Amino acid sequence: MQSPSAADVTTRPKLVVLIASTRPGRVGLPVGRWVYERAVEFAGFDVKLVDLAELDLPFLDEPKHPAQGDYVHDHTRAWSGIVDDADAFVFVFPEYNNGITAPLKNAIDFVSKEWAFKPVGLVSYGGQSGGLRAAQMVKQVVTTLKMVPVTEAVAITFVSQSLDESGAFAPDDRVVNAASAMFHALQRWATALQPMRNGT
Numbered sequence: 001m002q003s004p005s006a007a008d009v010t011t012r013p014k015l016v017v018l019i020a021s022t023r024p025g026r027v028g029l030p031v032g033r034w035v036y037e038r039a040v041e042f043a044g045f046d047v048k049l050v051d052l053a054e055l056d057l058p059f060l061d062e063p064k065h066p067a068q069g070d071y072v073h074d075h076t077r078a079w080s081g082i083v084d085d086a087d088a089f090v091f092v093f094p095e096y097n098n099g100i101t102a103p104l105k106n107a108i109d110f111v112s113k114e115w116a117f118k119p120v121g122l123v124s125y126g127g128q129s130g131g132l133r134a135a136q137m138v139k140q141v142v143t144t145l146k147m148v149p150v151t152e153a154v155a156i157t158f159v160s161q162s163l164d165e166s167g168a169f170a171p172d173d174r175v176v177n178a179a180s181a182m183f184h185a186l187q188r189w190a191t192a193l194q195p196m197r198n199g200t
């Protein structure tokens with residue numbers, strides 16, 4: 001598959017790569033950095049890396065339902081601004097106890113309309129399952145918020161085996177190709193959904 005031409009660059013969708021595990025020593029950091037670098041290389045997006053550990057959101061502490069968008073906390077307004085500004089997302093997340101991580105669910109719940117009509121690529125990882133059970137749970141949640149999870153996902157099995165001596169993520173071609181297919185799909189969906197995001 002070819003990367004987008006230079007002519008497309010002026011209208012590049014904004015992509016947020018979200019690192020969704022927060023514990024010290026997490027694999028999510030090297031995997032997320034690798035995904036970010038591949039997204040930049042793809043050259044079809046303006047890419048931003050957002051790390052939930054750095055964002056440091058508390059558990060949802062807004063008095064009103066997020067769908068009202070009437071936030072009282074600065075941390076919510078900051079997170080709302082990041083989500084609202086993006087046209088597409090990649091969530092990078094592990095599977096914890098066959099399910100979604102608490103920080104990811106919390107970050108999704110914190111805001112509402114800001115997610116709507118935006119595609120999301122799922123990069124899951126874990127042991128034998130490659131985080132697929134968590135990925136299925138993420139789909140259930142994000143479709144409720146009118147996001148479109150693209151079919152072209154990346155599931156990384158036995159993730160710790162793909163870390164090199166320096167701790168960087170160094171996956172095989174299967175993962176590299178899956179990520180490339182995901183970026184292409186995200187770009188197409190981000191463009192197709194633009195009128196929906198504009199409310200037209």
Ligand SMILES: Cc1cc2nc3c(=O)[nH]c(=O)nc-3n(C[C@H](O)[C@H](O)[C@H](O)COP(=O)(O)O)c2cc1C
Pocket residue numbers: 021022023025026027028029094095096097098099125126127128129130131159
């Ligand atoms: C609380 C917890 C629960 C886990 N549950 C699963 C699981 O259900 N399936 C799986 O494949 N790996 C599981 N693992 C192993 C993780 O895939 C592995 O530790 C991975 O590095 C976690 O991602 P992180 O380093 O970004 O936190 C679990 C790890 C933790 C810490």
